Amino acid sequence: MKRAALYMRVSTVDQNPQNQSIELREFARLRGYEIVQEYCDHGISGTKVRRPALDQLLKDAHRRKFDAVLVWSCDRLARSTKHFLQVLDELNELGIQFLSQREAIDSEGPLGRAIVVIISAIAELERSLIVERVRAGMRRAKLEGRRIGRAPLDVDRHSLVRDRLAGMSLTHTAQKYGVSRASVVRMVREAQTSNEVVSAR
Numbered sequence: 001m002k003r004a005a006l007y008m009r010v011s012t013v014d015q016n017p018q019n020q021s022i023e024l025r026e027f028a029r030l031r032g033y034e035i036v037q038e039y040c041d042h043g044i045s046g047t048k049v050r051r052p053a054l055d056q057l058l059k060d061a062h063r064r065k066f067d068a069v070l071v072w073s074c075d076r077l078a079r080s081t082k083h084f085l086q087v088l089d090e091l092n093e094l095g096i097q098f099l100s101q102r103e104a105i106d107s108e109g110p111l112g113r114a115i116v117v118i119i120s121a122i123a124e125l126e127r128s129l130i131v132e133r134v135r136a137g138m139r140r141a142k143l144e145g146r147r148i149g150r151a152p153l154d155v156d157r158h159s160l161v162r163d164r165l166a167g168m169s170l171t172h173t174a175q176k177y178g179v180s181r182a183s184v185v186r187m188v189r190e191a192q193t194s195n196e197v198v199s200a201r
Helices: 018-031 052-062 081-093 109-143 157-165 170-177 181-193
Strands: 003-010 034-042 068-071 097-100
Touching: 003 018, 003 052, 018 034, 018 068, 034 052, 052 081, 081 097, 081 109, 157 170, 157 181, 170 181
Parallel strands: 003 034, 003 068, 068 097
Antiparallel strands: none
8 A cells, every 4th residue: 555645735824724635535545545644834825935844745755655645636736837847857757746636646657747837837828827817907007096005094103102102002093083093002102113213191
């Protein structure tokens, strides 16, 4: 029975990798693999080359702790084709098989590797198109005179900073000027950083 390692990744901390784990466990069972280790990068973008769990997986791969790496989809491993191929090449040189459940692909053999490369390139293109659409939308909004991002706070910053430095509590200051406590802290810090002279009287 081949030994398998599962690799999961979620981009944000509020996402749950458990869904990937459940599906991969069933995938491994149907393929007849024995799961010996699970690796999960939680709240980390696939664009990052260095990831704690992925780094550990590659170290364990060199120690021959497993014979195959199973992922839910190719983009869980990497977002860029270059990085994806680097990881794939490293696994291939170690004689470790790579399988992706969603795309139903297996890296064994030249055909399997070719399919992996094509799917990875398409995923990268899709991501680039999404980024470009967002940028185009922001440019259009700017040309139309619409504000991009949050509106600036309409508050008397000088008075706010003066009251806070005069001893008014953080909560009271926030309530008086209708802003959050974090905004009060930020505005006071900005005033101090810019060496703004504030009278406490």
